[in-house]
Amino acid sequence: MSDHADDGLTGPSSLDRRDFLKWGAVAGGSVLAAGGVGAGLPLLKGPRLPWDIDDIGLPPSGPVPLTGGEWIPAPCWHNCGGQRCLLSAYVVEGRVLAVKSDDTHPDSPETPQMRACARGRAQQGQVFGPDRLRYPMKRRNWEPGGGRRELRGEDEWERISWDEALDLTAAELERIMAEHGNESVLELGSTLRRLFTALGGAVTNWGSTSWGTWYHTGPMIGLGDGLSSTSHNDRLDLENCELIVLWGGNPAWSAQGNSMYYYLQARRAGAKFLFIDPYYNDSAMTLADEWVPVRPGTDHALALGMAYALLDEDDPERNPLVDWDFLNRCTVGFDPDHMPEGADPADNVRDYILGRRDGVPKTPEWAARICGVSAPRIRRLARRIARTRRTALLTAWAPARTHDSDSWPQMFLTLGCMTGHIGQQGRMTGVSCWERTADGGPFLVGAGGTGVPPLRGVPRRTTARINNSELWSAILEGEYTAGDGDRRPIDLRAIVHDGASALNQVSGLMKGIEAHRRAEFVLTLNFVYNPNARFSDIVLPVTTQWERHSYFKGNRDHLIWARQVVEPQYEARDDAWIAAELGRRMGIDFADMLPVSPEQQTFNRLAGAWVVGPDGRGRERLVTITKDDIREMGVEGQPQEGRITLPEFREKGIYLVPRRPGDGLGHIAFESFRREPERHPLSTRSGRFELHCQRMAEFVRDVGFSRIDPIPVYRPPAEGYEETFDDFERGIKGPHPLQLITLHYRRRTHSVFDNVGWLRESFPQEFIMSSVDAEARDLATGDVVLIRSRHGSVLRPLFVTERMMPGVVALGEGAWADVDFRTGLDRGGATNVLNGARPTGQGHQGWNTCAVEVTRYRGPQRLPPDWRQPPRQPKGAV
Amino acid sequence: MTTALGFRIDASACIGCRTCVIACKSKNGLPPGRHFRRVVEYSGGGWIPDPEDPTLMAPSGIFAYCLSVSCMHCEEPACLRACPTGALRQRDDGVVVIESSRCAGCRYCEWACPYGALSYDPSSGRMAKCDLCIDLVDGGEEPWCVTACVTRALEVGPIHELRERYGSLDALAPLPPGERTRPRLVITPHPHGQLAGRGTGHSSNPERDLR
Numbered sequence A: 001m002s003d004h005a006d007d008g009l010t011g012p013s014s015l016d017r018r019d020f021l022k023w024g025a026v027a028g029g030s031v032l033a034a035g036g037v038g039a040g041l042p043l044l045k046g047p048r049l050p051w052d053i054d055d056i057g058l059p060p061s062g063p064v065p066l067t068g069g070e071w072i073p074a075p076c077w078h079n080c081g082g083q084r085c086l087l088s089a090y091v092v093e094g095r096v097l098a099v100k101s102d103d104t105h106p107d108s109p110e111t112p113q114m115r116a117c118a119r120g121r122a123q124q125g126q127v128f129g130p131d132r133l134r135y136p137m138k139r140r141n142w143e144p145g146g147g148r149r150e151l152r153g154e155d156e157w158e159r160i161s162w163d164e165a166l167d168l169t170a171a172e173l174e175r176i177m178a179e180h181g182n183e184s185v186l187e188l189g190s191t192l193r194r195l196f197t198a199l200g201g202a203v204t205n206w207g208s209t210s211w212g213t214w215y216h217t218g219p220m221i222g223l224g225d226g227l228s229s230t231s232h233n234d235r236l237d238l239e240n241c242e243l244i245v246l247w248g249g250n251p252a253w254s255a256q257g258n259s260m261y262y263y264l265q266a267r268r269a270g271a272k273f274l275f276i277d278p279y280y281n282d283s284a285m286t287l288a289d290e291w292v293p294v295r296p297g298t299d300h301a302l303a304l305g306m307a308y309a310l311l312d313e314d315d316p317e318r319n320p321l322v323d324w325d326f327l328n329r330c331t332v333g334f335d336p337d338h339m340p341e342g343a344d345p346a347d348n349v350r351d352y353i354l355g356r357r358d359g360v361p362k363t364p365e366w367a368a369r370i371c372g373v374s375a376p377r378i379r380r381l382a383r384r385i386a387r388t389r390r391t392a393l394l395t396a397w398a399p400a401r402t403h404d405s406d407s408w409p410q411m412f413l414t415l416g417c418m419t420g421h422i423g424q425q426g427r428m429t430g431v432s433c434w435e436r437t438a439d440g441g442p443f444l445v446g447a448g449g450t451g452v453p454p455l456r457g458v459p460r461r462t463t464a465r466i467n468n469s470e471l472w473s474a475i476l477e478g479e480y481t482a483g484d485g486d487r488r489p490i491d492l493r494a495i496v497h498d499g500a501s502a503l504n505q506v507s508g509l510m511k512g513i514e515a516h517r518r519a520e521f522v523l524t525l526n527f528v529y530n531p532n533a534r535f536s537d538i539v540l541p542v543t544t545q546w547e548r549h550s551y552f553k554g555n556r557d558h559l560i561w562a563r564q565v566v567e568p569q570y571e572a573r574d575d576a577w578i579a580a581e582l583g584r585r586m587g588i589d590f591a592d593m594l595p596v597s598p599e600q601q602t603f604n605r606l607a608g609a610w611v612v613g614p615d616g617r618g619r620e621r622l623v624t625i626t627k628d629d630i631r632e633m634g635v636e637g638q639p640q641e642g643r644i645t646l647p648e649f650r651e652k653g654i655y656l657v658p659r660r661p662g663d664g665l666g667h668i669a670f671e672s673f674r675r676e677p678e679r680h681p682l683s684t685r686s687g688r689f690e691l692h693c694q695r696m697a698e699f700v701r702d703v704g705f706s707r708i709d710p711i712p713v714y715r716p717p718a719e720g721y722e723e724t725f726d727d728f729e730r731g732i733k734g735p736h737p738l739q740l741i742t743l744h745y746r747r748r749t750h751s752v753f754d755n756v757g758w759l760r761e762s763f764p765q766e767f768i769m770s771s772v773d774a775e776a777r778d779l780a781t782g783d784v785v786l787i788r789s790r791h792g793s794v795l796r797p798l799f800v801t802e803r804m805m806p807g808v809v810a811l812g813e814g815a816w817a818d819v820d821f822r823t824g825l826d827r828g829g830a831t832n833v834l835n836g837a838r839p840t841g842q843g844h845q846g847w848n849t850c851a852v853e854v855t856r857y858r859g860p861q862r863l864p865p866d867w868r869q870p871p872r873q874p875k876g877a878v
Numbered sequence B: 001m002t003t004a005l006g007f008r009i010d011a012s013a014c015i016g017c018r019t020c021v022i023a024c025k026s027k028n029g030l031p032p033g034r035h036f037r038r039v040v041e042y043s044g045g046g047w048i049p050d051p052e053d054p055t056l057m058a059p060s061g062i063f064a065y066c067l068s069v070s071c072m073h074c075e076e077p078a079c080l081r082a083c084p085t086g087a088l089r090q091r092d093d094g095v096v097v098i099e100s101s102r103c104a105g106c107r108y109c110e111w112a113c114p115y116g117a118l119s120y121d122p123s124s125g126r127m128a129k130c131d132l133c134i135d136l137v138d139g140g141e142e143p144w145c146v147t148a149c150v151t152r153a154l155e156v157g158p159i160h161e162l163r164e165r166y167g168s169l170d171a172l173a174p175l176p177p178g179e180r181t182r183p184r185l186v187i188t189p190h191p192h193g194q195l196a197g198r199g200t201g202h203s204s205n206p207e208r209d210l211r
């Protein structure tokens, strides 16, 4: 960015010698050692704390003096699934002493403070942590062309200057592209996307990750995907529910911030909560009146059993359970009389459920054997949901993050349509998870655009996109799936990790390591020494959001404007500056890369910020901006009138739309559609909810991994419950008898925060097992266990609990892999070591279907608690 | 001591998220391995052959809840009685504070306190503990754990007022019965809350190997 465009290296450190020696002492004298490695280079900048810091980048002890400084609204910028909370950092002379959260207005259930979670409050540990990447580095045994590639992940590092790093990187990318074409570079992040676009493109990856099959199936059948569009009512309407079903969700872990507070308001207003989940999770602990344990990947079978029970017991006169009026008016495909155009009437949902289509009635007894819920209980469950008038049928994405689950969202919708819990007060069906947990509907406030024009007119030299589950095999085997029956050769030579955490965060990590050791060149831009960086050749340190100009983010009824908190640490640079510098070396105009200054981008976002009109209609300008504001910011623009002045917004960092019941800002999803489906059709092909969806079947066929029916037919998933058996019919278990689910874990947001000491201590990355299975294996809490799947092996401390369903085990996703190369065992607890890359259906990740076995570990490795282990730092160059 | 302060914890709303713990660490500068506030998990129940289908297992009485605990600023503080140097003292508002310069680091108080509220600081060789954020409270603000709680399950205030409003329950398993030190604590129980000393479950912190 322009602030840093002047030079490649930071000038001599302003740190005085006392601080420098302290830092040296706590980091084991390593800074002094680094003086040798980076001989001739200026001293390091930072750390920015006025006292000795210990190995987590935080003060060792003693109350933090909150005097002489200022509170600055600080970004919490991660893909965390939280409600988007306000942080505030206490800064004294450019150093952060403490972090707190929202206290900008009185707290109330209607207009709550946007309170941060444990991770947000531990943000210091990331920005100032010991594994912060400090300066550009080169792998010792790398040379253009690859050098000793097999040493990636184990090699030592050398500190190099920014000029050398940029020169080497640009030259190697240019060489590879010249010799092998743009189609030989795989870009797995996005922060250099503008550069690659200017160069004619690179190969990118695709595939739904978090969403599971909601990403594509959801919108095709008429429901939202759960993030960009929602299908549930707003949070205040939840208080109108009598029953809230949470099917496969744990917002207390996966959607932190205020979301559990919103559900608690519904409970206080009288709603009962029913949880369907293999784990009696912390959300169930807090809210559940009833818990129905279900086996992973079998939710679809359970829902079919419930649908059968409804059809079986329904009597429109004496026992009305099925909302035929809703089905007839608002859906297609349920019965032969309501089929979409061109569909075979035999392909209807009702006859599939009853077994007339395939000879297998989907009775509760049929379902019980698969899902583990007894048939009588399935019937009671169906009745309870059908008979409770104001029911919210809510799910999270987890049950859809299973192999072969492309039809699960459609089955979930079928249940919602049969019971009619859609489009009315206290009635809704759909996804309630991640940022949109417990609060559906279009946003009431938002920021404007940055004003950065897209790069146009550069001819693309490659259009290849590789599914996440084929990334590593594409590199290793030189082939990928481009469509139905369409396998194409590909010759990938370079991997670019410009952001994201692909090596750790897509299935098939062990193959990923192999692929990284095959490439000629691996580049990482990051701020910590994460697994991407560890397996690279050149590592470029980037700034965190705390070191950047501005950050805008919000949710349905608030907008956060957080600011730069501290100067860039050490030699870190903004990604945009790196892209521009690389571009300059590759013949791209600097101005094309950085067309709008950060200050102007901030101004544009403020000037374009909007808020909904008082009665829920129209949009108004949010920010009042004066001529003085514009002059002070040094930008171009016009004064304007809004709801909050720019100085007030800057100081508070947040604007909230005040809410109260009946304020006209609530949201009932599909309300007008339900009333008049003809006048307010959905965006599906038929304009109705598609319980028969030809488009979905065609889409999955065209992707090229498998086939599905246009109606919700249950397919036993790859590595699902059925595959834990050698012989399912005769009940003979196989070598991987347990089902692993991978959870959003409170220590992290995906792989981010895994390095923070406070969080490592509070959340130990335990392996969770049912007391029944532990007893059968003679295992107890604290034992180190070896977890083996078909794809890899992991060591972890065991946590035994009665709260887990027998036959199911769980591990938090996102821990950084720490593979011991002699034994092949991962000590970090990285779930993608266990999850294999098995592309199915729409090419989503099937993380919750993985079969494993667990035994006591008897080998030589020791496994102290994570927080006692040394920080992950580059060998030879700290 | 009518103005004595105390905590109220709403165990029916606690999700065990540790935000209060991190806020406390941030305010008090506590590295990993040390804490003034903890979240205690308690769970129980088990699995039986499903009475409706013997091929399946069914949960039987499975429950869990969490309690966020720190120093209880007790009416009869055990730590104070155990301290041989008089470093611990109780303010007029009931807050138990430690005068670090008088602490000899013998750790008797740590042993005496049934709530594990005292924390030994190896760098100074002295004890430290929750002081209810008196610097904030004296200025009319609230402790950081209270303002951090995402489900608003923590509250601080004059204990007699809290007791009037929320009742007098001052213990739930796995905490010790209140008679021992008369904690200034009011608990709104979780629906599955079990009586202190008579619980059928067990402490179940996954991180308990730390202590």
Ligand code: SF4
Binding pocket: A076, A077, A078, A080, A081, A082, A083, A084, A085, A086, A115, A116, A117, A118, A119, A120, A121, A255, A256, A257, A749
């Ligand atoms: S929920 Fe997300 S935005 Fe909120 S504090 Fe936690 S990590 Fe930050």
